[in-house]
Amino acid sequence: MSTSTTxxxxxxxxxxxxxxxxxxLPQGLRAWLRALPFMGPHLVLFAVFGLxxxxxxxxxxxxxxxxxxxxxxxxxxxxRVLFDTDHAFHRIFINGLWNTILFVIIGVPLLIGxxxxxxxxxxxxxxxAANVFQGIFFVPGLISVSAGAIAWNLVFNxxxxxxxxxxxxxxxxxxxxxxxxxxxxxxxIWAGIGGNLIIYRSAISAVPxxxxxxxxxxxxxxxxxxxxxxxxxxxxxLLYTTVxxxxxxxxxxxxxxxxxNGGPADSTTVLMMEVRDLAFGxxxxxxxxxxxxxxxxxxxxxxxxxxxxxxxxxxTDV
Amino acid sequence: xxxxxxxxxxxxxxxxxxxxxxxxxxxPGAQGGGxxxxxxxxxxxxxxxxxxxxxxxxxxxxxxxxxxLPVVFSLSTSFKSPTEFAFEAFRMLxxxxxxxxxxxxxxxxxxxxxxxxxxxxxFISTMHATLTVVVVSxxxxxxxxxxxPGKDTLxxxxxxxxxxxxxxxxxxxxxxxxxxxxxxxxxxxxVPGLAGVASIFLVRAFMAGIPKEMDDAxxxxxxxxxxxFFRIVLPLIRPILIVIFLFAFTGSWNDFLWPLIVFNDVEQxxxxxxxxxxxxxxxxxxxxxxLMASAVLAMIPTLVLFLVAQKYFVSSLSMSSGIKG
Numbered sequence: 001m002s003t004s005t006t007x008x009x010x011x012x013x014x015x016x017x018x019x020x021x022x023x024x025l026p027q028g029l030r031a032w033l034r035a036l037p038f039m040g041p042h043l044v045l046f047a048v049f050g051l052x053x054x055x056x057x058x059x060x061x062x063x064x065x066x067x068x069x070x071x072x073x074x075x076x077x078x079x080r081v082l083f084d085t086d087h088a089f090h091r092i093f094i095n096g097l098w099n100t101i102l103f104v105i106i107g108v109p110l111l112i113g114x115x116x117x118x119x120x121x122x123x124x125x126x127x128x129a130a131n132v133f134q135g136i137f138f139v140p141g142l143i144s145v146s147a148g149a150i151a152w153n154l155v156f157n158x159x160x161x162x163x164x165x166x167x168x169x170x171x172x173x174x175x176x177x178x179x180x181x182x183x184x185x186x187x188x189i190w191a192g193i194g195g196n197l198i199i200y201r202s203a204i205s206a207v208p209x210x211x212x213x214x215x216x217x218x219x220x221x222x223x224x225x226x227x228x229x230x231x232x233x234x235x236x237x238l239l240y241t242t243v244x245x246x247x248x249x250x251x252x253x254x255x256x257x258x259x260x261n262g263g264p265a266d267s268t269t270v271l272m273m274e275v276r277d278l279a280f281g282x283x284x285x286x287x288x289x290x291x292x293x294x295x296x297x298x299x300x301x302x303x304x305x306x307x308x309x310x311x312x313x314x315x316t317d318v
Numbered sequence: 319x320x321x322x323x324x325x326x327x328x329x330x331x332x333x334x335x336x337x338x339x340x341x342x343x344x345x346p347g348a349q350g351g352g353x354x355x356x357x358x359x360x361x362x363x364x365x366x367x368x369x370x371x372x373x374x375x376x377x378x379x380x381x382x383x384x385x386x387l388p389v390v391f392s393l394s395t396s397f398k399s400p401t402e403f404a405f406e407a408f409r410m411l412x413x414x415x416x417x418x419x420x421x422x423x424x425x426x427x428x429x430x431x432x433x434x435x436x437x438x439x440x441f442i443s444t445m446h447a448t449l450t451v452v453v454v455s456x457x458x459x460x461x462x463x464x465x466x467p468g469k470d471t472l473x474x475x476x477x478x479x480x481x482x483x484x485x486x487x488x489x490x491x492x493x494x495x496x497x498x499x500x501x502x503x504x505x506x507x508x509v510p511g512l513a514g515v516a517s518i519f520l521v522r523a524f525m526a527g528i529p530k531e532m533d534d535a536x537x538x539x540x541x542x543x544x545x546x547f548f549r550i551v552l553p554l555i556r557p558i559l560i561v562i563f564l565f566a567f568t569g570s571w572n573d574f575l576w577p578l579i580v581f582n583d584v585e586q587x588x589x590x591x592x593x594x595x596x597x598x599x600x601x602x603x604x605x606x607x608x609l610m611a612s613a614v615l616a617m618i619p620t621l622v623l624f625l626v627a628q629k630y631f632v633s634s635l636s637m638s639s640g641i642k643g
Contacts, residue, residue, distance in 0.1 A: 031464070031467065038543070052494065067496075122378070124374060127374060143616075146597075150610070162391060199635055199636065276578070280492070298486035
């Protein structure tokens with residue numbers, strides 16, 4: 001940091017002394033000029049579509065704004081409204097937040113646990129066609145969530161779907177609870193386990209066989225050696241996927257929108273749906289309040305990532 | 319280490335000889351003649367392990383069927399005739415295979431231009447992935463091969479800022495895109511994603527494995543940065559650029575929330591956003607087949623990409639957590 005500052009100061013004084021000769025430019029500046037054609041395009045894109053929105057997004061949360069005129073600074077009012085139990089926005093916010101947290105609490109363990117179990121099953125050395133199975137489990141992740149949702153909507157369809165037909169039931173899955181949440185989790189797990197599965201599988205295959213042999217000699221069964229050998233050996237991939245899966249899950253939006261449209265009775269309306277409705281919905285835009293919600297959600301996300309890193313590193317590195 | 323290799327070959331060889339899907343003896347050691355310590359599954363007797371293997375197959379096969387069900391069933395439904403839904407009992411496969419639903423896509427479906435959506439998506443995803451590769455590869459060269467004061471500070475500052483949750487940026491990002499006049503324009507989906515830092519991180523890490531002596535040698539021969547980049551570095555980083563292209567393409571193809579925000583003109587939408595408008599057709603007997611044909615159309619490009627470039631998807635994911643596959 002300090003070296004670059006001195007370099008820059010040096011650059012300024014030296015250029016003043018010999019402005020015409022580029023050969024006399026200080027090394028630091030020359031290096032920058034040489035590198036700029038390469039990073040320049042990305043730096044411009046990053047400034048416009050990364051940095052400015054990040055700064056502006058926080059500012060908007062402190063304004064009253066309808067996306068049309070200029071944002072008007074109103075201090076903490078948007079946040080006050082969200083926490084004021086008498087206010088209509090408070091009910092919307094708490095409902096969206098609760099449904100999002102519910103999705104995360106149930107969804108993340110499934111998105112970690114299911115692929116972990118599958119990875120262990122696929123890691124048996126005497127299993128054939130492991131890569132075919134892996135491909136089948138991975139592919140839904142490459143299908144757009146709206147197409148996948150339409151497919152599952154059909155599978156769960158009351159009239160035309162195979163589920164009701166084969167079970168001999170007459171359930172309206174997407175419009176009654178707890179089925180509505182059930183369909184959302186089915187779609188989520190179906191589409192979401194592929195990446196984690198591949199990561200766990202390659203991590204497990206990298207665990208030295210000697211460790212299992214030693215555990216076996218010590219009389220450890222399959223479950224024991226999974227807990228005492230496999231899990232500790234793959235703790236970094238576990239941490240990585242847990243953080244990524246949790247942050248992704250807080251952004252849940254497409255599954256409830258496509259399957260249940262937030263119903264029945266707003267019981268699956270998640271925070272992202274509220275943010276979109278408030279900012280870009282049918283009526284006049286309430287971008288300030290929507291931004292305040294988004295910023296709060298962003299803070300929750302960053303806090304959770306930080307806590308996860310802290311806990312996992314403390315527990316594993318002792 | 320070499321001992322492990324022996325065990326592996328020993329175990330696979332008899333399995334390969336086994337008839338249709340039934341593996342041979344999973345434990346060569348148990349067939350006599352082998353050393354006792356070759357036993358692989360800890361604590362299990364050969365018999366118990368054989369049963370465990372069969373249970374594993376059953377569980378995996380059942381799950382695989384469930385995983386394939388929605389794709390197979392939408393495919394089969396897209397080939398059913400409209401009358402079948404109204405008049406015939408439930409069938410997994412069509413009573414009669416017809417292509418009517420796909421032919422219908424050539425015209426508008428319920429007033430919606432599905433085919434147009436498909437080409438919109440094709441243009442958006444191809445452009446986005448191509449530009450991503452261009453921007454990322456040259457920036458990666460800058461951050462990896464060139465030295466300038468504050469390089470690492472700059473790069474990790476970018477990385478840190480980019481970790482800031484996307485949700486909080488969504489509304490201002492819309493404002494910027496709107497001011498650029500890109501509402502209802504494919505550029506709204508092509509350009510903002512180019513600001514991502516994660517791919518540069520990947521390229522940078524990949525380039526670190528290429529010896530710098532090659533650059534120096536070329537430099538002595540009088541090559542400039544651009545020549546070194548195009549002639550030496552670019553050909554060597556092709557594998558990682560293919561991975562980045564694939565992920566950029568599928569990411570862009572499957573993007574859902576952002577197109578719902580920046581498109582309100584039905585003609586300009588990508589197909590994934592368009593499907594959201596179509597989905598209420600699910601209740602109607604006469605259009606359900608067309609809806610499924612549209613969904614199948616939206617699945618095809620990324621599935622084809624996967625079939626063509628499977629190993630790139632798998633290997634890049636294996637690497638992403640810092641574990642070599």
